[in-house]
Amino acid sequence: MKVLRISAQDTYPIRQKVLVPTHELKKAKFENDDDEDVSFHLGAFKDSKLVSVASFFYERNPIFEDLHQYQLRGMATLPENQGQGLSSELLTTAFPIIKQNFCSLLWCNARESAIGYYEKVGFKKHGNEVFQIPEIGPHVLMYKQI
Numbered sequence: 001m002k003v004l005r006i007s008a009q010d011t012y013p014i015r016q017k018v019l020v021p022t023h024e025l026k027k028a029k030f031e032n033d034d035d036e037d038v039s040f041h042l043g044a045f046k047d048s049k050l051v052s053v054a055s056f057f058y059e060r061n062p063i064f065e066d067l068h069q070y071q072l073r074g075m076a077t078l079p080e081n082q083g084q085g086l087s088s089e090l091l092t093t094a095f096p097i098i099k100q101n102f103c104s105l106l107w108c109n110a111r112e113s114a115i116g117y118y119e120k121v122g123f124k125k126h127g128n129e130v131f132q133i134p135e136i137g138p139h140v141l142m143y144k145q146i
């Protein structure tokens, strides 16, 4: 397995298939995806095939006091490759990059179904509020100090 920096465009097929399977590909795109000043994207490859992706955005959530923060978005592993440590490896690769950018807080809107995953990789829930993201479902705010 190899982790590499990839382009936003490279993430779209896996984001679409895993995160928004009933939507068109354009729904898999995020604002600032292509702005290299505020975002970067990582991919895990197995036998040269991209199988897991994650994206990181310099984005402050005013709920947290830290001035400089990153948001994790679009975390997705192909179903047949889940549970092999790939997403965790993407995060482990991202932490020093985020630190280099003088940020030590990483937050995400976690799908309820993925809370267990985020807890395993060291994220905590911020409160217990569950909020709906339209067309996607229930989420909770989670964060990790890195």
Ligand SMILES: CC(C)(COP(=O)(O)OP(=O)(O)OC[C@H]1O[C@@H](n2cnc3c(N)ncnc32)[C@H](O)[C@@H]1OP(=O)(O)O)[C@@H](O)C(=O)NCCC(=O)NCCS
Residues within 6 Å of the ligand: 018, 019, 052, 075, 076, 077, 078, 081, 082, 083, 084, 085, 086, 087, 088, 089, 109, 110, 111, 113, 114, 115, 116, 117, 120, 121
């Ligand atoms: C959540 C997801 C990204 C995790 O990716 P992954 O590559 O399978 O994660 P890892 O293999 O690194 O898992 C790390 C640990 O979390 C556990 N885990 C993975 N998904 C989990 C889940 N949904 N609930 C509880 N634990 C989970 C793994 O079993 C593993 O545990 P271990 O260290 O004891 O072996 C992947 O399951 C996925 O793409 N899910 C669908 C999309 C999604 O919900 N994305 C998050 C949107 S907020």
